[in-house]
Amino acid sequence: MAKIIGGVGTSHVPSIGAALDKGIADSPDWKPFFDGYIPGKEWMAEKKPDIAVVIFNDHGNTFFLDRVPTFAVGVADHYDPVDEGYGRRSIPSFEGATDLSWHFVDKLVENHFDPLVCREIEVDHGLQVPMELFFGRPENWPVKVLPIWVNTIQYPIPTPQRCWEMGKVLREAIESFPGDERVVIMGTGGLSHQLQGSRAGFINREADEDWLNNIANNYEKFRDMSREDYVEQFGSEGAELIMWLVMRAAMDDKVDLKMKHYHAPASMTGAGMVVLENL
């Protein structure tokens, strides 16, 4: 059986990738943000996972409104970065963890989930940026990836409770996988931000800190909140935080909060991360 070596929650703000591309990660604006990720990178380097499961949303780059999947799972052998309007970024393609992906799809359907199964598809900053934050800019990524897309764009978006249930199936899939791969689970998105409407620019530092402090061992409140609660507390796009629940649900009931980091704003977003380990 494969092994979950830890769970990461992290922002995936596109400006993070842009800051790296422009070489301004050491500027006064960005340095405090990136510095907070150094221990996360060290942790990852030490843990040496073989596979990263990345839960993220597409941002109108890969899926159009003609066909919106509630959940999609990648089973491709590779995933290229998609052109988001600025040209394709020069970062390596991501190799797919195809065997684990198909196994996960089998488990999902058995457990009454209804994924869109994707074999030829590109990935946007939602997957790219978390990989860069925790693995840097290697020549080749040191892990294979299993991408899980969650619709957070067009309503109805899935409920936080459904995301939680998916995390349980993810754990079952990893633990029943015939192999000895080491797997890290990365729930991405958020923290608080709002890009649309006259409340644009809304950031809720207090709610963000509460989230980072309590997602490890007081997650019940977050698991039980409604979609409306998420939008209200974290902003319309901050509702992306429901994707951290997939990661959290795949971990043990009690976990070790190894590290956390918060910085606001990154672009228009409260940004940060946690690293969790099972005890």
Add this chain to the structure above:
Amino acid sequence: MAKIIGGVGTSHVPSIGAALDKGIADSPDWKPFFDGYIPGKEWMAEKKPDIAVVIFNDHGNTFFLDRVPTFAVGVADHYDPVDEGYGRRSIPSFEGATDLSWHFVDKLVENHFDPLVCREIEVDHGLQVPMELFFGRPENWPVKVLPIWVNTIQYPIPTPQRCWEMGKVLREAIESFPGDERVVIMGTGGLSHQLQGSRAGFINREADEDWLNNIANNYEKFRDMSREDYVEQFGSEGAELIMWLVMRAAMDDKVDLKMKHYHAPASMTGAGMVVLENL
């Protein structure tokens, strides 16, 4: 609230449409098949539904293997017939029941289903043929449609039990819909057939008759069978019968079996239909 006026189970074999296109519906090969549908057409004309919910699978015409949805729901304002390799058939476009579609999508997601939501999409014989069998070849279809696609091509296909659960949500959606539309539910596919492997041409007349006799009021056995059971008893493509379960689950526990019809083979398939009404 909208009203379910009945449930139909029917084959959707493409050769049925081809026979109509070629004008050979009265040939000795086809007449007995089409004659059996006359009472069904009369029933439909008398019941005058406003909306037809059609549950069917795509046959490699609309969805490719790059992105396979377990369940897809149409929310489009219209659905054109797709070119299946012989040119687009000259039958009218299907108008979408958009309001009920979106309402159903809301209910599905609330109830922890994960549909692919489709707004710009074409439909193949899986939807076309049932419409022709029950509504003939009118200048314009007398109903709007709500298409539901079920993956029956690439494994894992959804379980019969999951299809059953979807039918429950469909009923809830129709009954909570603010409107007085009359809705007919058409579960399509089957009956027994196998197109692939050395068992190609397999037809199981006994199992088909048992299905038609018992789907009305002894459905439990069918609801509880595994996917493997379906393939074994009805053939690899006969497993399409799981889609009738969505219709059956949306009806009352006890129903009136108004009519049934069986003919084999239609092309390479056991073919037929039932019409059910709530008591």
Add this chain to the structure above:
Amino acid sequence: MSDAQIPETPLFDRKGSIDGYRINKMAMALGDPANREAFKADEEAFLDRYKLTPEQKDAVMSRDWNRMVAMGGNLFFILKIAAVDPTPITAIGAAQAGLDHADFLKQRLGKE
């Protein structure tokens, strides 16, 4: 969920998805470099190709982000229009908040 009423917060539900379909489809196409060139070369012709209404065309061509969003433009799609200019996302935020850019950065994001 579709009637959620959170102050100053439009949710992109069926209404936005239906109303904004053409704007968003046009904007999505700007993910392709060839389409970006066509857009830059003759913006109006490009918008016509996607059958935008006169109102939609006007909102896009005058970069009226607020109106684009009100007409169902979803930010993630229309950001690809912004990418062509380029317009910073904070300017789009400021337009929607009804603030000038400096005030927006200060009041909403706490930047001096």
Add this chain to the structure above:
Amino acid sequence: MSDAQIPETPLFDRKGSIDGYRINKMAMALGDPANREAFKADEEAFLDRYKLTPEQKDAVMSRDWNRMVAMGGNLFFILKIAAVDPTPITAIGAAQAGLDHADFLKQRLGKE
């Protein structure tokens, strides 16, 4: 589900989906009339466009339905190759059953 063993019955699971991807993608393209014309005009060139292996090309060009399916061709896609010829579906069934067409119609479908 992926290891289900039903006699003489291949399920189109991950193996078929991966193995047959190129054949099926080529066949899917035949839903477009322009592609059908290209296929008819120069079949081998069309297959090359979809990077079929020599074995796959041979199976398609010799209309060896049995081998196409064994190599992951899914019937619903390869039916679009049959549509170009056209080859009746019962002939494809017969080829897979290892029967001649008349025997297949009689033995499997009960047709005299």
